[in-house]
Amino acid sequence: MDTADQLPALATIPQLPAAERALLLDRLFEPCVPLHTLSLSLLQQNPFASYDELIGSVGLQLTALANSSSTSDAAWLQTILAAHPRLGQGKVESSQSRSEQAQLNTGSESSAQSLAELNHLYEQTFPGLRYVVFVNGRSRDVIMDDMKTRIDRQDRMAEMHAAIKAMCDIAKDRAHKIGVKDNGR
Template sequence: MSSPSLPEAASLPSLPPAAHIAILNTLFEPSQHLHDLAGPLFTQQPFSSYQDLIDAVKGRLAALAGSATQPGNNDDARVLYDILGSHPRLGASRSASHLSESSRREQANLASPDDGDNEADQLRKLNAEYEEKFPGLRYVVFVNGRGRDVIMQNMRERIQRGDLKLEIQETIQAMCDIANDRASKAL
């Protein structure tokens, strides 16, 4: 199956809100909170490229992260974690209904945890360990053709590091790296 197509970036301000949502869902994983956070960007400024749009979304996410990590900002934290948690777990079953077609393609080389092999079981355990270390977050990384062994090493390092603020920053960066890759494939 081919990647979805995207309209020219210069046309974004003139498109209806439903098209903006579809574009966000193509670049990122579907999230109502992301739609609410990033939707206004489409009409607030023109974009000469999708990278410019993704950078603007990254700025909004970084600002939300700055607010969400301050004591007493539970609503911002809930919104941020919903957006960051919209990505599926790495190695999730390819038949899982919550996997977008883009995620299925991107994770193809990680194989499904229900294939029964030892690495798949380790990946499933690492996902659980990660989510225990960082409640409310999901491990997100730009796979970019890397194998399970490399990804699992990165997961272990991030779990051992245990730095929530840095983890949020890396997750936002990974989401934007994935979005840039999706945009390049869809144009």
């Protein structure tokens, strides 16, 4: 693998320019300016022993937003969660998400329509939230069953926490797949 495609060694992250730290967040999560605003200083001020620890620390920041009683914190979190593309969405900007969701774009047209309808129902049930899940090779039917379960649960707080966990699981998977320069993991 070309080292230009790899993640920076952990020890170098605090010294990286803000733009490179933002790019790192984009590669692990999804491109999202509100996430940059939330986490750039975390990456500059804290040394991390592993990418899993770094991702976990970002997850704690997101959890603090979820647990806050502030409506602005809730809106901020919703914007960050919405950086993830809808499952089965035709046009996906992020090449990583496009690759991760590839198997969801196979199958019958009726199944694709069902997924689109579930996305719509999810967003009606949980206004402002986007369904985020770590696909991890699971089929469209398995993902749709999970979505139905989460809709039926009718628990907004649980949904925010599930989305944060999924974002972190996705980021950890990406970090492990991308690899680290200089064995700095």
